[in-house]
Amino acid sequence: MAVIFIAIVLVLALVIIAIVAVGMNGPVADDAPEIANVLASTARHLNGDAEPPQGLVNFFEEIPDLRPRSATSAVEASKH
DSSP states (O other): OHHHHHHHHHHHHHHHHHHHHHHHHSHHHHHOHHHHHHHHHHHHHHHTOSOOOHHHHHHHHHSOOOOOOOHHHHHHHHHO
16 A cells, blocks of 8 residues: 555656646747746755745744754753
8 A cells, every 4th residue: 555655656746847847848838938937936946946935934933843852962951
């Protein structure tokens, strides 16, 4: 079941990448420049070249940090 799910996710990711690549440089770019701009922006985000949207940054800033403390902070806490 997990293998099927991973295969579906992989195919979906490849389809999204293909749509973005074709839309940026293919016939869509000539016929609908606004869609080509959106796809180019999506490609920049997928490549990590663009800044994250402010709404996403705000969302992650609101989530409390639930990670456990490191071993050094535990040693320092025991000294006090």
